Amino acid sequence: MPARRRRSTALAAAVATATALGATALTGATPAAAAEVPLTGYELTWGIKDSYRTYVATYARGTFTPADGASQADGNGAFTFVNGTGGYDSTSHRTAIGFEGSLAIESKAHGFALTLSDVKFDSSAAEITADVTRNGATEDDVPLATVTVTRAMTDMATRLTEKAGEVFGSASYAGAAGDPLTIVQKTKPTPTEPTPTEPAPTDPAPTDPEPTEPEPSTDPEPTDEPTSPEPTSPEPTDEPSSPSQSPAPAPSQSSPSSSAPPPSASTPSDDETPAPARGEIADGTLGWGVKESFRTYVVGPIAKGEVTASDGASQASGNGAFTFTDASGTYDTDAGTLDASFEGAVNFKGHEKDGAYGLDLTLSDLKATLDGGTGELSADVDKLGEQSQDVVLATLRAKSSGLTAEDDVITVDGVAATLTEAGAKAFGDFYTAGTALDPVTLSVALSDDADLPGGTGGGSTGISGGTGGTGGTTGGTGGTGGVIGSTAGSTTGGLNGALASTGSDTPVAALGGAAAAAVAAGAGVIFALRRRRSTTE
Incomplete structure (x- = not known):
């Protein structure tokens, strides 16, 4: 039993x-x-x-x-x-x-x-x-x-x-x-048939109220432990992929360094004093991928576009996340507040037709604030030449409400970013408000000689000035709409062309005929964005 x-x-x-x-x-x-x-x-x-x-x-x-x-x-x-x-x-x-x-x-x-x-x-x-x-x-x-x-x-x-x-x-x-x-x-039946009239068994009645006949096993090959399901996708789940990514666990910001300094380093010299609890930020970086499925879509077989980081920003290899640099602003570790601005811009461009782009979006002048573990991420946004200043793209939530400086550097990893209503509008309703974006990593130096950590946020590692490439698809047949994209070649098909993989399990409708014309005019199903000219020479 x-x-x-x-x-x-x-x-x-x-x-x-x-x-x-x-x-x-x-x-x-x-x-x-x-x-x-x-x-x-x-x-x-x-x-x-x-x-x-x-x-x-x-x-x-x-x-x-x-x-x-x-x-x-x-x-x-x-x-x-x-x-x-x-x-x-x-x-x-x-x-x-x-x-x-x-x-x-x-x-x-x-x-x-x-x-x-x-x-x-x-x-x-x-x-x-x-x-x-x-x-x-x-x-x-x-x-x-x-x-x-x-x-x-x-x-x-x-x-x-x-x-x-x-x-x-x-x-x-x-x-x-x-x-x-x-x-x-969910619904247990009420017994409606009479009690069986067969004679009771002669063996002693079981003392456990549970039935003793074999219980059904749904597993063709039973195991002692249930099989755990695989994680789903979507951003894209998503999606889109449900499409959002889970950040890797970050080291505790309140934990001391795992390697103890030599005894001589434990006592600062006359010109080596600890950073004050509050003050001006000397330098810093912001790592953010915006959203992986969006990056994949831009360079994928439908948009056939490119991603370009400039003005001090860089992109990790393999169409990875971005790093924005040269931070300025203020911090207060006692109050747990951070207000930082970063240099650099990133442009997403795609859906080219006769020299015009149906998708052309630039994000620049990124700012991040934290107060007790929550805050906002904003940027200047340019879409189709329409410029908007300090658009709050996402709300932020850090793993801890406090800020801790180690070696004159404050680092906050794996900050969850959630798309706002204003952010959704900036992306042309490509995603809905409340969608999880890529996580954010903030590192700010509190002194001129502090060493900032390398790498980028959003789950990517390494810094690269490279940009995403382009791709295409070869149309197949079948499905809800007709043509289905695979992973190489060029897309073909009309308005009823069905779905193509963006590389993140997010199907996107193939564009053709009237739909492509609408996109080129800036009024298609895929939002139309135009890159803003940089005012910085």
């Missing part, structure tokens, strides 16, 4: 349900009767893929419409299908459940519409299937994802199938990690 208690409460409930309905191995039921345990009242929650939801709701200006009992979590979240019924086979250890509810996915702007219904989970096949309706025709039991099945049936890792890539319009989805899958029993 103790070993049985360790099993999932959800599956134990399934056995209890079977017991209540008369499937009683303890009372001498035949092997055939004991093999099938009915399951009812289950719910399945799955988001497909975070970056796909972001793409539909943001880039494609589309909608998700749950119906027939299905629902979607707030904030463009995961989908839940209800009233799951099925059975558990105690001989083969197979669990098969079908769920009620449908989900319509539509974008008039990108020309696709499909509906998912009759969602099913099969632990033996380790997959999720659904009926898919497109163009007035329905294909039954389409395999959308494979599942790493666990006993608990919660947060199970999923991987999208090749067929899912066709259904959702991006060949890059085939084999990509999907959102985690959870199946739980």
